[in-house]
Amino acid sequence: MIRLLRSRLVLIGTLIVFVAAFLPLWLSAYMLGVLTVAYYFGVFSMSWDLLFGFAGEVNFGPTFLIGLGAYTAAILNNQFNLPIPLCVVAGALAALIGGLLLAMPALRLRGPYFGLVTLVAVLLLQNAIVIFAGITGGEIGMTVPNVLSIDPRVNYWYALTFMVLSAVILFGLSRSAIGLILQASGQDAVEAAALGFNVTKHKLAAFSISAIFSGLAGALLILYMGTASVGTVIDIAIGVQIIIAAVLGGRRTILGGALGAIFLICASELLRPLGQMNTFVVSAVALAVILFFPDGLLGQLLRAGERE
Amino acid sequence: MNGVAARLEVRGLVKRFGGLVAVNDIGFDIRPGEILGLIGPNGSGKSTVMKLIMGIERPDAGVVRLDGVDVAGWPPYRIARSGVGIVFQHSRPLHRQTVLENIKLALLPDSLLRLVAAPGVDERAREIADLVGLGAVMHRHPSTLPFADLRRMEMGKAIARDPKVVLIDEPFAGLTGGEMGAFSDLIRALRDQGRAVLLVDHNVKSVAALVDRVLAMYLGEYVADGTAEEVMRDETVRRVYLGGKIEAVERRGEAPSAKPVLLSVDAVSVFYDKAQALDGVSIDVHEGEFVSIVGLNGAGKTTLFNAISGLVPSTGTIRFGERALRGMTPGAIARSGVVQCPETRELFGDMSVRENLDLGGQHLPADARARQLAWLFELFPILDARQRQIAKTLSGGEQQMLAIARALMMQPKLLILDEPTLGLAPVILEQLSKALERLRATTPITVLLGEQNVTFALPHADRVYLLEHARIAWEGEPARFAAEMGDGYL
Numbered sequence: 023m024i025r026l027l028r029s030r031l032v033l034i035g036t037l038i039v040f041v042a043a044f045l046p047l048w049l050s051a052y053m054l055g056v057l058t059v060a061y062y063f064g065v066f067s068m069s070w071d072l073l074f075g076f077a078g079e080v081n082f083g084p085t086f087l088i089g090l091g092a093y094t095a096a097i098l099n100n101q102f103n104l105p106i107p108l109c110v111v112a113g114a115l116a117a118l119i120g121g122l123l124l125a126m127p128a129l130r131l132r133g134p135y136f137g138l139v140t141l142v143a144v145l146l147l148q149n150a151i152v153i154f155a156g157i158t159g160g161e162i163g164m165t166v167p168n169v170l171s172i173d174p175r176v177n178y179w180y181a182l183t184f185m186v187l188s189a190v191i192l193f194g195l196s197r198s199a200i201g202l203i204l205q206a207s208g209q210d211a212v213e214a215a216a217l218g219f220n221v222t223k224h225k226l227a228a229f230s231i232s233a234i235f236s237g238l239a240g241a242l243l244i245l246y247m248g249t250a251s252v253g254t255v256i257d258i259a260i261g262v263q264i265i266i267a268a269v270l271g272g273r274r275t276i277l278g279g280a281l282g283a284i285f286l287i288c289a290s291e292l293l294r295p296l297g298q299m300n301t302f303v304v305s306a307v308a309l310a311v312i313l314f315f316p317d318g319l320l321g322q323l324l325r326a327g328e329r330e
Numbered sequence: 331m332n333g334v335a336a337r338l339e340v341r342g343l344v345k346r347f348g349g350l351v352a353v354n355d356i357g358f359d360i361r362p363g364e365i366l367g368l369i370g371p372n373g374s375g376k377s378t379v380m381k382l383i384m385g386i387e388r389p390d391a392g393v394v395r396l397d398g399v400d401v402a403g404w405p406p407y408r409i410a411r412s413g414v415g416i417v418f419q420h421s422r423p424l425h426r427q428t429v430l431e432n433i434k435l436a437l438l439p440d441s442l443l444r445l446v447a448a449p450g451v452d453e454r455a456r457e458i459a460d461l462v463g464l465g466a467v468m469h470r471h472p473s474t475l476p477f478a479d480l481r482r483m484e485m486g487k488a489i490a491r492d493p494k495v496v497l498i499d500e501p502f503a504g505l506t507g508g509e510m511g512a513f514s515d516l517i518r519a520l521r522d523q524g525r526a527v528l529l530v531d532h533n534v535k536s537v538a539a540l541v542d543r544v545l546a547m548y549l550g551e552y553v554a555d556g557t558a559e560e561v562m563r564d565e566t567v568r569r570v571y572l573g574g575k576i577e578a579v580e581r582r583g584e585a586p587s588a589k590p591v592l593l594s595v596d597a598v599s600v601f602y603d604k605a606q607a608l609d610g611v612s613i614d615v616h617e618g619e620f621v622s623i624v625g626l627n628g629a630g631k632t633t634l635f636n637a638i639s640g641l642v643p644s645t646g647t648i649r650f651g652e653r654a655l656r657g658m659t660p661g662a663i664a665r666s667g668v669v670q671c672p673e674t675r676e677l678f679g680d681m682s683v684r685e686n687l688d689l690g691g692q693h694l695p696a697d698a699r700a701r702q703l704a705w706l707f708e709l710f711p712i713l714d715a716r717q718r719q720i721a722k723t724l725s726g727g728e729q730q731m732l733a734i735a736r737a738l739m740m741q742p743k744l745l746i747l748d749e750p751t752l753g754l755a756p757v758i759l760e761q762l763s764k765a766l767e768r769l770r771a772t773t774p775i776t777v778l779l780g781e782q783n784v785t786f787a788l789p790h791a792d793r794v795y796l797l798e799h800a801r802i803a804w805e806g807e808p809a810r811f812a813a814e815m816g817d818g819y820l
Contacts, residue, residue, distance in 0.1 A: 198446065199444055199446060199447050200442060202424070202427070202431065202434070202435050203438060205426075205427075206424060206435055209422045209424065210421060210422040212386055212406070213421050213422070215385075215386075215405070215406035215407045215410065216384055216386070216406050216407075216410050216415070216416045216418075217435065217436050217487065217491065218410035218411045219407055219438075220405075220407045220440055223440075224442070227442050274426065324426075
């Protein structure tokens, strides 16, 4: 049954991607822009889920990794005028190195302390950017002279391709032998170690992968927007949104993260006419889903399949 | 067997947790194809020894040699890879995966590059599933399996690593008679394959038929070793479990059994997931009565008390005075007068003795609290002297007295004492025993005491229940217990 459901999942996924690829033929440039941002957020949420859902570590600071990627790309582009591909790769590398420097000591800590360290890291990065305003643009932010494209359709296709590739890699990883070991480490680290698995090594690997994809997505996002600012890629509120999206879509599903992010961002755009009420309504819906369907949207479907 | 080199050699193992010496100079050998039983009551350090061997805890001193290589202090994954496997009593299997995938997990290499399992893995996992008797259910999810099958799965995972040494924690906990037989066969098969097996359990009785040798521990120390019979006959072992010579004190005055029933427990059963911890237990406690429930660790005493206090869901009826306790929250039950002093003591470790007591008497008016406090300091003079001391720095015996005193601050109608002697040295037991005697003599309080130590439990009791394997096996007066049950208890 599961196998059938999974192959059905792949089929449905392919169908959705196919439809999504042709959306620019119908949608306005404005809606395409919303979806483009949503797709990058989808990658944020998916990489967060790999760490939380599989390795069992709560990273309260996904924006630390994203911000490192985004600002590295932005600075290289703005100050040194480096070509875009180089900026993107450098952004991913920066997120990986920063993430490792953070995770290596932090993973020694037990319980909520790992989460707290990641939270503090975000605040540190935020402050560092404000302090070094000369290079980073500080609280105002900085412009990125070379953007990916000025055509909203091309930007949309870039974002979609990137999200689909990320989804395939992250999802495939989660279903692989490594995903199995990661889940075991997350659920019962002592038992996983007693089965001969170096739990720290596997968690560190998960953190690195999560960092690379977060950094890539962060760099691409600011190269799409043409500006980098603390409020759009680093603020704690952004991190919270990513976490809510992942939980909303379904913990331990990877794809749920993308689903949740697209839902969250589209919902808050569609409800914009409500004005102040907009954020309130979206938050209330997210709260209701988390309270009544703690497995999330996609998780609920998968579990129904498991019971059969 | 002599002459064969030991597969596992443990020498001078020491582990301290702060000031507490959990394991002190423990050593033993296990040869290939041999089963050693490591026994001791709760808190004796036997599980710590197992964790030290596996590397889950780091020993402070000592040697753990595996085929001659000292692995003491290695991280658990390296010890696992060099050939030690463990079967945990409780584990958290992967719930989204099938039984087969759970077994496959154990067959995977510790590699970040192998995304797809090696070709032989699937076949091998199926073989193991068949071997441990899970062939028919290998495609089901763990959450749909009975408890015994989950233990089989844990066994399968341990076997999958082809370990030279297998550590098994409480092999029969939560299993029924028939399942115990099947599990014994699996353990014997491990021995016949030439593996060294260590069984960790509360008492000799449950593993006697299986083990080649037994080592008994108490309070972290070696007590005795030898064959199961020798250890059961050993004087020190008998003193540890039974507490020495059993004697009952005659109760003075009116027999409480003539008074009305205060607590009535009728056909109460409790399941933890799928393991049955209590099976149709019925007991009565009359007003002013002192009732002892004796039974070895794991018999279900704590579960019974937790069911009464509303801490675990149960079936059957529990009445306290006029009211049925079903549906009441633990807080409401405690306020109605049933106060439990748990085995784990649950003191506020970072608060002083006085603060702990004040918290217990929070609901009392100030003058009543002062009176209660004065009375308690009379009952436990040592606490008076230690009022300002931080609770976690007290000795074990003092902590136990504080826990009892705090429970008494709540002015209970029924005081439930769960294993107050746990991990205490004999000299402390004496003091505790005197305090209970004074308590009984000076107040009309009703007490329900759960104990493994019969010598401690009997002298004060008006009536005794014996709890064995989740059932009441005997009921009667303490004087008759020694005569009827004294020998069969261990």
